[in-house]
Amino acid sequence: MTRLVAQPVKKLWAGTLVTLGLLASPVVMADVGSRIWATGGVTTIEGSAGGGLVPWAMLGSYASDEEWGGTLALSRAEVDDYSLAVTGAGLNWNNRIEVTVARQTLDLDSLVFTLKNGFGLEQDELNQDIFGVKVRLVGDVLYSPWGQWSAGLQHKRQRDFTVPNAIGARDDSGTDVYFSGSKVFFAAVFGRNLLVNGTLRGTRANQGGLLGFGGDLNNGYEVMAEAGVGVFINRQWLVGAEYRQKPDNLSFAREDDWWDMFIAWVPDRRLAVTAAFVNLGDIATLEDQQGIYLSLQGSF
Amino acid sequence: MGLRITKTTIAALLITTGLVLGGCQSLQHEPDNRLYMQLGERSGIADVVEDLLYLIVADERINHQFKGMNVAQFHRNLTDQLCELSGGPCTYTGREMRELHADMGITATQFNALAENLILAMEKNRIPTAAQNKLIKRLLPMYPDIRHL
Numbered sequence: 131m132t133r134l135v136a137q138p139v140k141k142l143w144a145g146t147l148v149t150l151g152l153l154a155s156p157v158v159m160a161d162v163g164s165r166i167w168a169t170g171g172v173t174t175i176e177g178s179a180g181g182g183l184v185p186w187a188m189l190g191s192y193a194s195d196e197e198w199g200g201t202l203a204l205s206r207a208e209v210d211d212y213s214l215a216v217t218g219a220g221l222n223w224n225n226r227i228e229v230t231v232a233r234q235t236l237d238l239d240s241l242v243f244t245l246k247n248g249f250g251l252e253q254d255e256l257n258q259d260i261f262g263v264k265v266r267l268v269g270d271v272l273y274s275p276w277g278q279w280s281a282g283l284q285h286k287r288q289r290d291f292t293v294p295n296a297i298g299a300r301d302d303s304g305t306d307v308y309f310s311g312s313k314v315f316f317a318a319v320f321g322r323n324l325l326v327n328g329t330l331r332g333t334r335a336n337q338g339g340l341l342g343f344g345g346d347l348n349n350g351y352e353v354m355a356e357a358g359v360g361v362f363i364n365r366q367w368l369v370g371a372e373y374r375q376k377p378d379n380l381s382f383a384r385e386d387d388w389w390d391m392f393i394a395w396v397p398d399r400r401l402a403v404t405a406a407f408v409n410l411g412d413i414a415t416l417e418d419q420q421g422i423y424l425s426l427q428g429s430f
Numbered sequence: 431m432g433l434r435i436t437k438t439t440i441a442a443l444l445i446t447t448g449l450v451l452g453g454c455q456s457l458q459h460e461p462d463n464r465l466y467m468q469l470g471e472r473s474g475i476a477d478v479v480e481d482l483l484y485l486i487v488a489d490e491r492i493n494h495q496f497k498g499m500n501v502a503q504f505h506r507n508l509t510d511q512l513c514e515l516s517g518g519p520c521t522y523t524g525r526e527m528r529e530l531h532a533d534m535g536i537t538a539t540q541f542n543a544l545a546e547n548l549i550l551a552m553e554k555n556r557i558p559t560a561a562q563n564k565l566i567k568r569l570l571p572m573y574p575d576i577r578h579l
Contacts, residue, residue: 164491164542166549194539225538270538272545273573316567321560364559365549 163192163199168396173203177218177232178262184356184372186327187280187312189228190220209421211240230262257289277313286339297382299342306333329356345379368394386411402427466518468561481551491543528575
């Protein structure tokens with residue numbers, strides 16, 4: 131028990147040290163890419179570049195067409211009965227292909243008692259690994275009249291399948307496929323730049339995969355709509371909102387759509403800090419999960 | 431099923447709102463010289479272009495593209511171009527953009543570097559964010575010509 135609690139904290143510290151180390155290294159500093167500030171988005175909870183909950187068409191880091199770039203991110207969502215910690219890393223080649231990995235750890239907090247009394251299960255966290263790849267198909271988010279369009283995959287592997295299995299999930303791994311469009315409209319809202327994103331995702335994942343894939347109500351792929359809108363107050367501050375439609379595959383508990391309102395601070399290309407209010411709806415019988423989200427991203 | 435449609439509608443609405451907001455603004459033509467005034471008229475623009483030139487010379491990503499150019503002429507032409515573009519009483523007399531950049535093979539990296547330097551030069555001259563954005567918006571149609579796309 132103690133070990134399980136301590137583990138994510140240790141990971142968080144190690145990650146922070148690595149991130150800070152990269153931020154402080156002058157050799158790495160010189161190599162930060164050429165794309166305009168904040169156009170790499172931030173790291174989503176699934177590791178892909180985007181906002182907090184929704185992947186966008188932009189690729190992570192600041193690598194432009196003759197450059198390599200990378201990102202490291204630590205994120206944490208604290209809602210009423212759960213907390214989610216995410217460690218993510220990504221590489222970007224020539225602003226063409228983004229490859230990402232992410233580890234999600236969901237602390238079950240209150241649900242521990244439900245699981246023990248209802249299912250006789252002793253489990254206090256769920257872990258999931260996500261391997262992502264995203265390809266920029268066409269366009270540039272800033273300069274193309276029709277924006278930037280990308281397609282991506284997120285292969286997810288649930289590492290603790292006992293609980294998802296017990297509540298009716300069919301598989302411990304699954305692959306989401308998505309198609310995304312993003313566009314910045316210059317001087318669109320009171321002279322400020324407006325960022326608009328739309329994403330369509332084919333998925334079988336329950337709660338993003340943390341509760342497994344497929345279920346008794348539905349076991350096939352469904353297409354979900356996701357969107358994000360943000361306004362650049364200036365080139366360092368972006369405020370906006372996101373919405374993510376979700377499937378509802380398990381009769382064990384209703385699954386709700388997610389939404390968030392975020393503010394991101396990008397003081398320069400090396401650092402991005404995101405804070406958000408998130409509403410994740412009902413999760414595994416616990417109702418109306420709301421709370422805060424914080425994310426720290428370093429780019430190199 | 432009804433619920434699903436509602437959710438999709440919300441998502442579509444979010445996107446549409448953004449597109450409409452963006453679209454409405456782009457329909458608002460400004461035949462007046464407001465942007466020109468916000469940029470500090472021709473002398474303000476000339477200051478921005480001067481700072482831009484200093485940044486270009488120091489920028490290893492793009493300075494080789496400017497080797498051998500006539501600095502005074504470049505300064506005059508770009509100042510006139512931005513002046514005219516912002517609604518000021520100037521006429522750009524330089525060469526056509528596509529022809530000018532035809533043999534330069536400008537990459538996205540180099541284009542981004544120039545855009546970055548322009549923004550930094552405007553910031554240094556305390557051009558308000560909205561005016562910066564409006565100027566960049568008017569420069570955007572040149573992107574395919576400069577990149578030779």
